[in-house]
Amino acid sequence: MDLIIFTLAVLDGLAYASQVFMVAVGMTLIFGVMRILNIAHGGFYAIGAYLSAGIGLAIASAGLSPWLHLPALVIGAAMAGGVLGLVIERFVLRYIYVKEEVLQLLVTFAIFMILEDVQRLVFGVQPYAASSLVDAMGTINVLGIPYNAYQVLLLPGVAVLTLVGLRWFLHHTLLGHLITATAEDREAATAMGVNANRVFLLTFTIGTVLAALGGAFAAPTTAVQLGMGADMIVLSFAVVVTAGLGQVEGAAVTAVLIGLGRSFAIYLMPELDVLMPYFIMMLVLLVRPNGLFGTVQTRKI
Amino acid sequence: MSQALIEARDLHIEFGGVKAADGVDLSVHESDHLAIIGPNGAGKTTFLNICTGYLRPKSGTVRFDGTEITGRSPRWITRRGIARAFQIPQLFLEHTVIENMLIGAAARDRVRSLWRPLSASTARDEMMELLELMGVADVAAQVVTALPEGQRKLIDIALALALKPRVLLMDEPTSGVSSQEKFQVMDTLLRVLAHQQVTAVFVEHDMEMVERYAERVAVWDAGRIRIEGTPAEVLADAGVQRDVIGL
Known part of the structure; x- marks a missing residue:
């Protein structure tokens, strides 16, 4: 393998890992605190992507600066993820926390299906591409190879910022401590007067905002189309399970591992591209059934 | 009576x-x-x-x-x-003792500034005083998992008392x-x-x-x-x- 292929595979892998991490971290946060595997998470990712593409196209057709797309996609995705997350947690999920896991899976899968139909209804079935922001950011040279600055700088930058911000939030702020305390022992938290319902609402909303932001940041680099949410949820699930359910920092490491694995497969063994993330997951789970960073009584968040 | x-x-x-x-x-x-x-x-x-x-x-x-x-x-x-101390201490094991106490104080006082660092809590002196009374102030900075059962019991009760029951x-x-x-x-x-x-x-x-x-x-x-x-x-x-x- 020559240096160019190696460099490209690493850059592609890191960019891809950044996108997956944004979704997986929200999923693992929700699981860590609420003990719900949220299949609907892919739906929030797709809605964020559609919104971002729609905003990007509107900005381009209005002849405005493509740089406007950046703040607009953040605000749009955060609002959409926030509102949807609040409504779904408050009016659906709150009633199934004490139900069986199978029912929780079915309910979140039903929400995912509804979100897919909402996308079809609002955005239609045609794919959207809005890459003017990627073009505006131009390219930079990495070891002599020109590469999109959006993918090599912005996406990993956002992912690192998310990880650092989330760590700071969870380990330093009062709200973060309330969330980690409730994740550790909901009964004890309630006994001391913590409003666990509110903690759950906030946690779910943070998770859905992160998923929508993941989709919004992914949109300028890809064709936004039906089915992208389903692809992402399966991949995020692989990341979350490989890391160990509820592991925020672990999700970052595993996203990089799976992102690089997939990217090297594309360059070296393209026929294994789709299989690679699950191959890595299978290998890890064979050796460590609770995930790379999980324990039997896994620490949540 | x-x-x-x-x-x-x-x-x-x-x-x-x-x-x-x-x-x-x-x-x-x-x-x-x-x-x-x-x-x-x-x-x-x-x-x-x-x-x-x-x-x-x-x-x-x-x-x-x-x-x-x-x-x-x-x-x-x-x-x-009415506060409760359980048979098995229900502490947040991966938090330090003082963090446990400050979380309890925040829940008690219904603190609204949720984005402030926990370490800046105004209840710190009061909580340290309570730990002092219970004789466990010296382990305030330690993570609960590192402590023996006897100390955990005292901290669990201190936490219940932090709620001013x-x-x-x-x-x-x-x-x-x-x-x-x-x-x-x-x-x-x-x-x-x-x-x-x-x-x-x-x-x-x-x-x-x-x-x-x-x-x-x-x-x-x-x-x-x-x-x-x-x-x-x-x-x-x-x-x-x-x-x-x-x-």
Whole structure:
């Protein structure tokens, strides 16, 4: 393998890992605190992507600066993820926390299906591409190879910022401590007067905002189309399970591992591209059934 | 006798046909040190669960300081002044001791500035003082998982006291504590309870502890209060000696 292929595979892998991490971290946060595997998470990712593409196209057709797309996609995705997350947690999920896991899976899968139909209804079935922001950011040279600055700088930058911000939030702020305390022992938290319902609402909303932001940041680099949410949820699930359910920092490491694995497969063994993330997951789970960073009584968040 | 702070009347509850409470009347008075004793599975912990909102009785009422609290949520009841220490300390194991205390203080004070660093909490001095009273201030910066059971018990109780309760309900406060430590734990506990003017109810199996620390004892047997009185009266009862103490 020559240096160019190696460099490209690493850059592609890191960019891809950044996108997956944004979704997986929200999923693992929700699981860590609420003990719900949220299949609907892919739906929030797709809605964020559609919104971002729609905003990007509107900005381009209005002849405005493509740089406007950046703040607009953040605000749009955060609002959409926030509102949807609040409504779904408050009016659906709150009633199934004490139900069986199978029912929780079915309910979140039903929400995912509804979100897919909402996308079809609002955005239609045609794919959207809005890459003017990627073009505006131009390219930079990495070891002599020109590469999109959006993918090599912005996406990993956002992912690192998310990880650092989330760590700071969870380990330093009062709200973060309330969330980690409730994740550790909901009964004890309630006994001391913590409003666990509110903690759950906030946690779910943070998770859905992160998923929508993941989709919004992914949109300028890809064709936004039906089915992208389903692809992402399966991949995020692989990341979350490989890391160990509820592991925020672990999700970052595993996203990089799976992102690089997939990217090297594309360059070296393209026929294994789709299989690679699950191959890595299978290998890890064979050796460590609770995930790379999980324990039997896994620490949540 | 002083006014009843907790007043349970005609409580009934059963689990799979087993009656844990079958017409229980029990009052807890201001400044009481009430021990509830009885055979395993008799329903003692059920009483604590009902008083703290974890269980709703099939029938009957519980009043706290005149207000009916039957079936209210644990959070609602905690806010009104009944705190609970569990048989197994329910601490946030991966947080430090002072973080546990500050989380409790934040929940108590309904702190609105949720984005502020926990370390900037204004309740820090008050919490350190409480840990000092309980004799565990020296481990304030340690993560709970690193501490022995005896210290965890004291911290669990300190955490319950951080909520400024009027009544503290404890489920075997010295279980899991070594026999050398248990008197020290209980001496410290009662000293702090007196200092904070907190009424205490504790479920206990260790008759030595009951004799030494309770002012009043209620024997809970097969879902009923079999006898109630001073430790001397109750522990001298032949039926209690036979069925509860096992003499």
